Amino acid sequence: MAIVHVRIDDRLIHGQVAMIWTNSLSATRIMVVDDDASKSDLIKMSLKLATPTSVSLSVLTIEKAAGRILSGAYEGQRVLLVIKSPENLLKLIKYGVLIESANIGNQAPKVASKQLNDTVSLTAESLEACKLLRKLDVMLTLKRLPTSETAEVIL
């Protein structure tokens, strides 16, 4: 399958974390699926700077990403898909994209959010989205680094 890893991270692509995962997965492309980022040249430039030089970058709206994925545009590639939240991942799936698993990397604390670990806190809405993702057979993990132990998300 073209998508080799799905990362839920509200900081999208950043520094060493991006490099570590990209190398470990031998990713050929990072795909940022985010409506706001897709509309901002400034965000696109900073995402490009954070992307390792040998890796291609896509910054697409959820709808456009779904269209591109379903059309088989990435066959033969190794795509690291990065999306901001469980809610957005649910939207992507509703367009018909098949996602088998997603790793929750960073979710900053918000008002009334529940802390799952050092870097992940989920609001009630996000927790609901995670439950729906589970119902759709998406395996959710909390794995900090490729070498860390895989922890399942307890809802």
Add this chain to the structure above:
Amino acid sequence: MRHYLIVTHGKMADGMAQSIEMVLGKRNDLKWLCAYVDGKSLFDLIHPVIENYEASDEIVVFTDISHGSVNQFFVKYLKESNFHVITGINLALVLSIMLLPDHAPLDAETIETEIEFAREQIMYMNAQVVNISPDDELD
């Protein structure tokens, strides 16, 4: 076992360690010392930590600046086997060394490669040309 020790003038070591643990999580193979924040001599500060390592351990010491007294203090340990000293550190360098697999030996060539890689990460942002490739989808 491989151990990492960051030693700097003042609290840079505290800061570095905190930043490292933000990315890598808490590490039991990382120690750090801030020199000259209390009245202790470098020897009194550093020697007990070095003494505590096992003879079979591999030690990687990271220091802040080559001409400083902290780095100079470690010159005497360079004759020991399995004792590496790297100076002029930045976050990229310490992270990439700490991310090397344990089973791979830490030889001069490996360390020099990581140093070169870290050097490239020091850049004047204003002059950075963002190289967009035809394989990108940014529109």
